[in-house]
Amino acid sequence: MRGAALAALLAIGSAHAAEPAGPRAIWTWEGESYAMLDEEGAAAQGIAFLKAKAIGTIYLYADAYRGRNLIASNPERYRRLLRRMHASGLKVYALLGSGYLNTERYVLPRHREEAVAMLKRVLDYNRAAALDERFDGINLDIEPHILAEWSTRKMELLANFVEMSDALMQVKRASGQDLPMGPAIPFWLDGIQLDWKGQRKPVxxxxxxxxxxxALMDYRDHAxxxxxxxxxxxxELAYGEAIGRPVxxxxxxxxxALKKVSFHHLGEADLERELAATSRSVGRMRSFGGYVVHHYAAYRRWLGLD
Structure with missing residues (x-):
């Protein structure tokens, strides 16, 4: 990025950062995450961008991509990047789940071991890392509704997702690591009832x-x-309030193609207006954890930076 463009971005971002509508995180997928791990320039640009846009947490991809799995084969790349991000005041969550790896399959019992292995790699990394090199949390993006069999096996797949979730949380607890872990889920799961462990309630x-x-995929372009x-x-916010867990x-x-799903057809001022309106409605709820943007590369393109 040219110096003048970066200066302009920082100036605009500082205005937003003064009074952000709420804490912000961003999903950062395979290519962009690996670029930051591989290239000093990409890491510096990413950190500057996140700081300029008042984004305090990055969900950084932490699994295999294009024949490499750096979290296992070259953990020093993650150590170096996390040290740098933490020194800049950012929090870093490991982002697990991948279109590249088709991890939606991990909800199926025959792929459960792959899901556990994916999580264990991050837990093993954290156990071996110094304090300022560790992930601050974990975000999972494993979406059963992407599977081809969703239309005919929806309830079975949702039960599989819940079972997988329970198994993964047991693995995390057994590790003794007290880092928050949570999934990306679509907002419409609250309209589907499921019997699990003797209780019938929304998924x-x-x-x-x-x-x-x-992290609620609450994709709409208005508050x-x-x-x-x-x-x-x-x-989800009301239930989170009742059980003491953030959303x-x-x-x-x-x-x-469905315009209301995304801010893509609107401008940054529109996004900020709608987030401010959302925060006025829910910002005082203890369960309101802030916003998470999908996703790093798309957000930069939308802002005209790439």
Whole structure:
């Protein structure tokens, strides 16, 4: 990035950072995460960008990509990057789940061991790392509704997802590591009832019971109304309030054929206006954890930076 463009970004970002609508995180997928691990320049650019946009937490991909699995084969890359990000005041969560690896399959019992191994690699990394090199948390993005058999086996797959979630949290607890772990989930899980361990309740509530937090894929381009960010998040926020666990509200910047799903067709001022309106409605709830943006590369493109 040219110096003048970066200076302009920092100036704009500092205005937003003065009074952000809420704490912010960002999903950062395979290519962008590996670029930051491989290249000093990409890491410096990423950190400057996150700071400029008042994003305090990066969900950094931490699994295999294009024949490499750096978390296992070259952990020093992660140690170096996490030290640098922590020194800049950022929190770093390990992002697990991948379109590249088709990890939606991990909800199926025959792939359970792969899901456990994926998590254990991060836990093993953290155990061996120095304090300022450790992940601050874990975000899982494993979405059963992507599977081809979703239309005919929805309830079975949702039960598999809940079982997998319970198994992964048991692995985390057994490690003795007290780092928050939570999944990305679609907002509509609160409309599906599921029997599990003798309780019938919305799938979203089972998931919130299991994990430390959830990142709600609450993809709408406006705050208010029956089909807005606030309405779609309210059940999860209310339940999170009752059980003492936070909810991150996810927002989309990628293009989508259904305009209301993403801010892509709008501008940054529109996004900030709608997040501010959302925060006015839910910001005082103890369960409101802030916002998480999907995703690093798309957000930069939308802002005209790449």
């Amino acid at each position: 979203s509530q089972h998931v919130q019971d299991i994990y430390d937090f959830v 208010d109304g029956g089909d807005g960010l606030v309405s779609h998040a309210m059940d 991150m509200i996810g927002i989309e910047t990628m293009p989508n």
